Amino acid sequence: MQVISRQAAKIAKCGDTFRVQWDMWLGGLTARLVFAAVLWPYYLNSAMTKPGMGPLGIFMPGPGAFAQIIPAVAEAHSYNPAEIAFFPWHLIVIAGALAEFTLPVLIVLGIFTRLSALGMIGFIIVQSLVDIYAHGVMSGELFDTEATGIVDQRLLWIFLLIVLLATGSGRFALDRLLKRFST
Numbered sequence: 001m002q003v004i005s006r007q008a009a010k011i012a013k014c015g016d017t018f019r020v021q022w023d024m025w026l027g028g029l030t031a032r033l034v035f036a037a038v039l040w041p042y043y044l045n046s047a048m049t050k051p052g053m054g055p056l057g058i059f060m061p062g063p064g065a066f067a068q069i070i071p072a073v074a075e076a077h078s079y080n081p082a083e084i085a086f087f088p089w090h091l092i093v094i095a096g097a098l099a100e101f102t103l104p105v106l107i108v109l110g111i112f113t114r115l116s117a118l119g120m121i122g123f124i125i126v127q128s129l130v131d132i133y134a135h136g137v138m139s140g141e142l143f144d145t146e147a148t149g150i151v152d153q154r155l156l157w158i159f160l161l162i163v164l165l166a167t168g169s170g171r172f173a174l175d176r177l178l179k180r181f182s183t
Helices: 002-038 040-047 063-069 071-076 086-109 113-134 150-167 174-182
Strands: none
Touching: 002 040, 002 086, 002 150, 040 086, 063 071, 063 086, 086 113, 113 150
């Protein structure tokens, strides 16, 4: 019986050590690496469809940006951005495109990680609503036998970002490096 007790104590100690390391640096680093491997390519690819021509193209979105973010408005204006009112439509599309470009980069590099994760959660919620209500994508349902619905996928994405909200970026982040050299 003492052998089992000692082994249980060792296992508990290992668990405590892991929990401390998770809180200090492993949780944030792991979440950022998973985000980089799974979601960064997705958002980078999507973001590249938004800018118009030229170096300031992000501030002059192309037809693809309007078709993705506000499809009904884009269709009503024959997908010609010049015919779409600046306020509010251009501002909405520019804000969405900027968020899609910057938030994933900030998360991966570990800059303003908690704030970026919170912004990314909001972005994913808006993105999901646009996909469901504007593009007619089936939402799926929680607790069903299919894990392929938007609700299922996006909930996992948001959970990953909640981990970053809770743990921060961890030790190996650009924030910490910049803070170390600034003092």
